[in-house]
Amino acid sequence: MSGKPRLTYCNGRGRMEPVRWLLAAAGVEFEEIFLETREQYEKLIKDGVLMFQQVPLGEIDGMKMVQTRAILSYIAGKYNLYGKDLKERALIDMYVEGIIDLMQMILMFPFSPPEAKEKNLDSIKEKATNRYFPVFEKVLKQHGQDFLVGNKFSWADVQLIEAILAVEEKIPAVLSGFPQLQAFKIRMSNMPTIKKFLQPGSPRKPPPDERYVETVLKIFKK
C-alpha cells in the first residue's frame, strides 16, 4: 500500500476533477483507478466499498470517502487550505459553494440534449458574468490581496481558478470585464503546483467529449 490517496472514477473530469485540482494544488501525489465498464462499477457496489453506491470514491488515510464535498473538505483541512479559523472557513465555504453551483452547470452541459445546448451555454455565460465572477472581482478589489481569503492560498482560490478555466473553454472572452480575475488567473496559473498541473502529462483531464459521455451513460444508466 503506497499511502497515496487513490481516486476511483471515470477517466474524465466529472465530479472528480475538483478533487484532482485540490490534491495537485496541495502538491499531493495520488493514484487513479478508472471505471470503464458497468461490471467494474457493480463490483464496487457488491464489495460494499461505496457507501451510497456512488462515485467519486477517494481512499485516503484509511478511509473510503465518498461525496465530493466531504472529500474536498477533508483535503482542504488536512493540507491547510481551509483558513485559520471558523470565520475564514465560513468565507471559503461560501465562495466554494457559489463556484460549485456554477461548475454544476458546466458538469451537466455535455449531457443536455442538442436542442438545449445553446440555451444552457447562454445560461452559463449569464450566471458567470452577472452572478459569480462579479462577486470574486469585488472581493479581490476590496482587499487588494493576492488570494480570496485571509491573504493566504486556500481551497477557494483553487476552486475559482478551476472554474475560470472551465468557463473560458466555453466562452473564451468571459473575463474581459474582470481585470482583477484576469490578474488572479495569471497569478494562480504560475503557482508551482498549479503550473505543473496545467502542463501536459499531469492528471488533469481534458474537457468531456462524446466518448466520455457515452462511457458515463453506459456505466451508470439504470
Next chain:
Amino acid sequence: MAGKPKLHYPNGRGRTESIRWLLAAAGVEFEEEFIETKEDLLKLLNDGSLLFQQVPMVEIDGMKMVQTRAILSYIAAKYNLYGKDLKERAWIDIYVEGTTELMGMMMFLAFQAAGTKEKNIALMIERATTRYFPAYEKALKDHGHDYLVGNKLSWADIHLLEAILMVEEYKPDILSTFPLLQAFKGRTSNIPTIKKFLQPGSQRKPPSDEKFVATVTKIFNT
C-alpha cells in the same frame, strides 16, 4: 452586535429547514424575517445582502452568510456538533451529504405536477430504502453506539432525524426494516432541545402546501 442569528427565507421549509433544525438542536434561539413578497426579496437584493443574489441568508456573528451548506457547517462547528477532529468531521460530512441528497428529493415535490410528483415520490422511497437508510443502519450496527460519529451527538444525527421524519411523511412505515434507525429515531427525538423543536409552537415548519408554492412562485418568478 452579537444578537441572535436571523434567518431570511420564505415562511416554509425549503432550503432553510435544516438550518432551523440545527440551531434548535444546538439550543440556539433565532429570529426569522419571512420573505413574503417580491418587494421583500428586491429589498434584500438592492441592499447587497445576498452574495449570490440567493436565499437562504443568515445573519450570524456579524456575517451575512449565504449557501446552505456553508451556514450549516459554521453552526455545526461553532456549537461543537462537528466531531472532535478532521476524520470525525469527514464522516459527518459524508453522512450529511447523503441525507442532503435524500432530502433534496423531497424539497420541491410540492412544486411538481401530479404525475411527475408521484413518480419522484416512488423514486425517493426506493432510494431511501435501498441506498440511504441501509448505509445509516449499517453505521449504527457496526459500532453499536447511540450516535453516528464519535459516540457523541453531531450534525449528522440531527440531519438524519430530520430526513427520517420527512420520509415518514410520505411513507409512515418506511423504517419497518430498519430496527436500529427506529431506535435511533426514538432516542434522538427525546433529546430535550429536539423534543422541544418537535412540539407545536416551535419554529419548525409544516410540509409545503399549495399556499407556500404560490407564495414562492410569486416571489421568485422572473
